Amino acid sequence: MIVLKNSSELALMRIAGRISAQALQVGGEMVRPGVTTGQINQKIHEFILSQDAIPSFLGYGGFPASACISINDTVIHGIPGDEVIQEGDIVSIDVGALYKGFHGDNAATFPAGRISPEAQQLLDATRESLYKGIEAAVSGNRVGDISAAIERSIKPYGYGIVRKFVGHGVGREMHESPEVPNYGLPGRGPRLAVGMTIAIEPMINLGSHDVKILSDGWTVKTVDKSLSAHFEHTVAITDDGPVILTKP
């Protein structure tokens, strides 16, 4: 069942989204060589609590931290710890905040120092595909239109689009229906309606789309050890078109 939100619920989601986006900013500003992922997680955790919100990820399904921090070939769900960021790394931070019963969810991949042109192009292409997906998130379209827009945007680069993990509805639950894959056919899937709130999140690999889950049950890495980028926004479908809720 897809849950629609009314205007007062959307107002709360806007706040949850703002806090999530600001937390992402806090994390992004810390990305530089020499910093550990644990330090970034700690700052994000403190920031979310300072905003009277709760980190959505902490304890979700047993996840042990407030942010997922994934470096280079780690696609998503990296557990922050003692890993030190190196010059030339790309660092994906995924963070969500729960405010008065509603979740915000967003992610971005940040460069640490100077990165290779290939890595920069991967980041730019993934970010661009997210915005192409958001453009397609209008009432009357179907979920497949978002998926197809992302796939179309990535195809010319020949990158691998992660299939095993997808975007999702978001609201009172962190993960609600519908699933929002980053690949698919236009005109398929559930129809988008005013009041729906979804997290659109392309996860794009420089090489193959194949991923594996490590034995910790969380960390997802590319099988061919290629770099991976991840950008995400929580988006509301409104009469005036898609509105990005996760804006600082």
Added chain:
Amino acid sequence: MSWEMFSVGSVVFCTAGHDKGRFYVVVKWQGDRVLIADGKVRKLEAPKAKNPIHLRKTNHILDLSQVNTNKKLRLALAPFNEKGMAQIETEGGNRLV
């Protein structure tokens, strides 16, 4: 935080192909395909490779270490096929059945 489309053991509903309209369990991922079985037409030892866009998620997961024979799998999926997709929970977290 992204959503795992179908983890191993997930009960899924087929929306296309010969398997359309029935419930299956995810046995494993094979590249970009999902291998599904129902213990009847598609046995555990010979699961069917499906494109994941032709499957719908439920929030139920079978413990495949318990449901390890075709007979047990048929029994586990029977309540789903009796109820139909409209009656099956698809919200919230996954729960073991």
